[in-house]
Amino acid sequence: MSNDGVDTSRRRFLITATSAVGAVGAAGVVIPFGLSMNPSARAKAAGAPVEVDISKLETGAMLTVAWRGKPVWVLKRTEQNMKDLPSLDSTVADPHSDVTSQQPEYAHNEHRSRDSRANILVMVGICTHLGCSPTYRPDVAPADLGDEWKGGFFCPCHGSKYDLAGRVFKNVPAPLNMVVPPYKYLSETLVLVGDDKGAA
Numbered sequence: 001m002s003n004d005g006v007d008t009s010r011r012r013f014l015i016t017a018t019s020a021v022g023a024v025g026a027a028g029v030v031i032p033f034g035l036s037m038n039p040s041a042r043a044k045a046a047g048a049p050v051e052v053d054i055s056k057l058e059t060g061a062m063l064t065v066a067w068r069g070k071p072v073w074v075l076k077r078t079e080q081n082m083k084d085l086p087s088l089d090s091t092v093a094d095p096h097s098d099v100t101s102q103q104p105e106y107a108h109n110e111h112r113s114r115d116s117r118a119n120i121l122v123m124v125g126i127c128t129h130l131g132c133s134p135t136y137r138p139d140v141a142p143a144d145l146g147d148e149w150k151g152g153f154f155c156p157c158h159g160s161k162y163d164l165a166g167r168v169f170k171n172v173p174a175p176l177n178m179v180v181p182p183y184k185y186l187s188e189t190l191v192l193v194g195d196d197k198g199a200a
């Protein structure tokens, strides 16, 4: 543990890579971030955009890819998830994503995603408190998160909570919504993370 009480091992951003272009490991295998990178993966870590094939992404499922050495999540939200977002406005700190540093202009909306595929959330999976990677918790009203929980992300380091648009709840250590990176669609099922030039 470091002085500030953070388990520094959590900062290594252990992620489970699932099927996606630029994935860094086989499905279900948790590996230390960065250790297994081949040369092309290292180029991606340096900043190259990453293509993500979402053709097999099921509703409610999330996959993780590496971009600039960080985990980026791509989540296909359910209809109910989308309906629930407005009901959380009074409990999140920045309901309308007015802090402009946290998302591109096209994600400055309730769902924090491009309108063309509003249910697809693309987000840098890093807590805005001290940089741990939160856990995806889609379960509704679990015992440890309470009756009001409608699915979201829980940071195990100091307990920050985010909804399924990455909006941070009030009264937690994290100060800001999680970051939506620049991204665009190359086709219906191919997302490019890290580049939004020329996109409508």
Ligand code: FES
Pocket (backbone or CB within 6 Å): 127, 128, 129, 130, 131, 132, 155, 156, 157, 158, 159, 160, 173, 174
């Ligand atoms: S790093 Fe402290 S709550 Fe996430």
